[in-house]
Amino acid sequence: EKEVKYGQITELPRQDDAMKKWRSNRFGQFIHWGLYAIPGGVWKGKTYEYAAEFLKSSAGISTATWDSLQYQFNPIKFNAMAWAKMAKAMGVKYATITTKHHEGFCLWPSEYTDFDIENTPYGKDLLGEFIEAYNAEGIDVSLYYSVLDWHHPDWRYKLNSEEDKEAFERLKIFTKNQLLELLDRYPTVKGLWFDGTWDQCWKDNGQFSYELEKKLKEKHPGLVVNSRMRADEYGSRHFDSNGVLMGDYESGYERRLPNPWDIEVTKNDWECCMTIPENQWGYHKDWTLTHIKTANELIEMLVQCTSQNGNFLLNFGPTGEGDFREEEVKLAKEIGDWMDDNSSAIYNCGYAGLKKQGWGYFTQNNDSETTINMVVFNKPINGKYRVKLNKGSVIKKAYLLSKPDKALDLEEISNGEYFIEAKKVKTKDPFVIIIELENKDSKKFHQKALT
Numbered sequence: 001e002k003e004v005k006y007g008q009i010t011e012l013p014r015q016d017d018a019m020k021k022w023r024s025n026r027f028g029q030f031i032h033w034g035l036y037a038i039p040g041g042v043w044k045g046k047t048y049e050y051a052a053e054f055l056k057s058s059a060g061i062s063t064a065t066w067d068s069l070q071y072q073f074n075p076i077k078f079n080a081m082a083w084a085k086m087a088k089a090m091g092v093k094y095a096t097i098t099t100k101h102h103e104g105f106c107l108w109p110s111e112y113t114d115f116d117i118e119n120t121p122y123g124k125d126l127l128g129e130f131i132e133a134y135n136a137e138g139i140d141v142s143l144y145y146s147v148l149d150w151h152h153p154d155w156r157y158k159l160n161s162e163e164d165k166e167a168f169e170r171l172k173i174f175t176k177n178q179l180l181e182l183l184d185r186y187p188t189v190k191g192l193w194f195d196g197t198w199d200q201c202w203k204d205n206g207q208f209s210y211e212l213e214k215k216l217k218e219k220h221p222g223l224v225v226n227s228r229m230r231a232d233e234y235g236s237r238h239f240d241s242n243g244v245l246m247g248d249y250e251s252g253y254e255r256r257l258p259n260p261w262d263i264e265v266t267k268n269d270w271e272c273c274m275t276i277p278e279n280q281w282g283y284h285k286d287w288t289l290t291h292i293k294t295a296n297e298l299i300e301m302l303v304q305c306t307s308q309n310g311n312f313l314l315n316f317g318p319t320g321e322g323d324f325r326e327e328e329v330k331l332a333k334e335i336g337d338w339m340d341d342n343s344s345a346i347y348n349c350g351y352a353g354l355k356k357q358g359w360g361y362f363t364q365n366n367d368s369e370t371t372i373n374m375v376v377f378n379k380p381i382n383g384k385y386r387v388k389l390n391k392g393s394v395i396k397k398a399y400l401l402s403k404p405d406k407a408l409d410l411e412e413i414s415n416g417e418y419f420i421e422a423k424k425v426k427t428k429d430p431f432v433i434i435i436e437l438e439n440k441d442s443k444k445f446h447q448k449a450l451t
């Protein structure tokens with residue numbers, strides 16, 4: 001054990017209302033929007049395959065040229081209420097939007113820079129409109145903020161000289177000022193999602209990120225912060241040098257999920273953020289470049305995250321004009337239709353304390369001790385679902401969520417192991433079987449107490 005002075009601040013897992021709400025939300029919408037949405041991955045007629053929000057670097061564009069995009073940013077089709085209604089219909093309970101990505105352009109009128117929405121043809125407080133519209137639909141909003149800032153003259157990747165150190169001190173003050181400004185301007189936001197914190201400059205400033213997290217949480221009670229914000233004084237990130245998670249949830253699952261059988265991951269709160277193409281966060285004009293995930297794939301990811309106590313943050317990249325491409329609109333509808341019928345297996349649900357089995361994923365509502373959800377993705381060819389529960393568990397009845405008054409046939413195999421027969425399931429979509437137990441699934445809740 002090392003002596004870590006600048007590691008974890010808030011003892012985990014948090015059981016306060018703000019964190020319980022974060023945990024019960026489960027499904028969120030990520031929005032990546034900035035100047036990069038204008039060129040959309042294409043520059044001087046050439047299409048760049050790398051992530052569209054990195055076009056400045058992949059096309060070797062000078063900062064001056066890139067930053068001049070500011071004077072073209074005029075999303076005439078932006079309608080925050082329409083966005084919020086689409087998000088609501090999709091079934092998300094929270095949304096995380098880029099306030100400032102690596103390019104440094106701010107979607108809110110910041111008093112600490114002119115490289116912001118105020119100095120564009122649009123001019124209005126776009127971020128404020130977004131937050132108001134999403135909150136009006138009952139959707140919590142958290143703010144993505146990139147510490148890495150390609151525009152700011154004081155940004156340094158590494159601190160090699162006294163001059164670097166002095167410049168980075170100014171950058172740290174700028175960062176703190178902008179974050180306090182965001183919390184001042186938008187008091188209803190629930191969280192901060194930090195990115196761009198992997199460089200040496202930030203790893204050398206563990207004490208600063210410790211004191212910053214402390215200050216932000218004092219200013220904004222209940223604030224939920226991702227582990228990506230932090231480094232400890234030895235440069236250890238996400239987890240301190242003794243392996244203790246920093247921030248409030250683990251945010252290392254970017255475009256990847258844990259192994260579905262991994263139960264270690266269930267011990268912390270965590271979130272997976274995911275793109276619909278293979279690797280585009282910002283709007284890219286050409287979606288033929290890679291595989292585009294289907295609603296079924298994305299629903300399975302959401303269900304897997306829930307089954308392992310994680311949240312799923314699905315990314316959308318609005319165009320430079322402020323609307324969504326048709327593929328995203330279609331996916332939002334398809335996912336929303338599934339959520340309309342099955343969200344009871346997602347919202348306020350988590351790890352059921354049971355091993356994953358071949359037909360799909362167990363989830364369990366955090367407020368129920370005797371009801372377990374089976375979310376089915378793979379129908380057994382004989383229509384018999386083998387379920388292995390905790391020893392001593394006795395099934396009182398099992399039924400399709402879609403047909404609650406028709407009990408399914410059960411056959412007990414051994415202590416806590418059954419076949420559930422569901423032969424006539426017509427749907428082509430994933431579906432839910434509900435198991436109601438005779439007795440308290442005490443082992444699971446005992447496990448919960450230990451975590």
Ligand SMILES: Cc1ccc([C@@H]2N[C@@H](C)[C@@H](O)[C@H]2O)cc1
Nearest residue numbers: 032051053101195196254273281
């Ligand atoms: C190498 C790399 C750096 C930054 C990223 C950013 N993190 C995601 C959450 C997006 O914001 C992406 O631009 C992705 C890959």
